[in-house]
């Protein structure tokens with residue numbers, strides 16, 4: 029029987045040829061401790077499925093109290109900087125965390141805000157109007173499918189189907205693609221898939237990987253003279269862009285079932301992310 033390779037619950041088969049197997053992080057904790065020692069850490073975290081467990085209704089995805097405490101301690105540490113990079117709208121992710129002193133990035137990097145930083149990716153003229161039209165069309169066309177809903181994130185639209193019955197998912201996807209196909213082939217929008225979501229996004233060469241490299245360069249500039257190491261933890265397809273961008277230059281961790289990923293290590297769930305962050309704090313406070 030062949031092994032199954034997939035990312036978390038999304039079960040997207042990747043089969044990246046020649047990829048190294050991903051190690052369970054706690055099996056390699058000694059090496060990781062050695063790597064982190066005496067470094068200034070730039071800790072970048074995804075939100076859903078990484079810090080907060082995935083739930084059926086995305087509006088209910090809350091940060092566990094213990095994880096919040098850990099993030100507060102990390103944010104206060106002089107030995108690290110924290111950034112949360114989410115597919116959610118910036119206003120949503122900021123409200124959900126409500127922590128000071130950290131960098132927030134929403135819409136997979138299209139929006140960034142934090143101490144001394146504020147950035148919104150320039151969007152092609154007419155795009156906002158276009159996605160409002162797509163939103164209207166989609167809402168009308170998916171109304172017959174139970175559990176499907178559209179989230180308007182300003183710069184992007186998300187079709188959620190976690191609550192849709194399995195037998196209706198293919199039909200829903202077909203409706204989605206039929207609705208956006210004209211704007212897609214005329215290069216006015218981009219489509220990205222995630223865990224139980226499909227997204228309409230602007231045509232810009234900007235993804236989580238690029239935003240992380242940009243933030244890391246800024247951090248290295250601000251902390252010139254110290255040895256800055258980027259640590260990235262994420263659970264979804266969009267996080268693979270970051271794992272690739274940080275190959276050989278950072279520590280990358282995938283959250284979910286082990287499978288082919290460009291990340292170096294994996295953790296099984298959001299609780300283990302908390303356990304790892306606790307180890308990181310102990311290291312920062314000790315050395």
Ligand SMILES: [Mg+2]
Pocket residue numbers: 074075076077078262263264
């Ligand atoms: Mg996620």
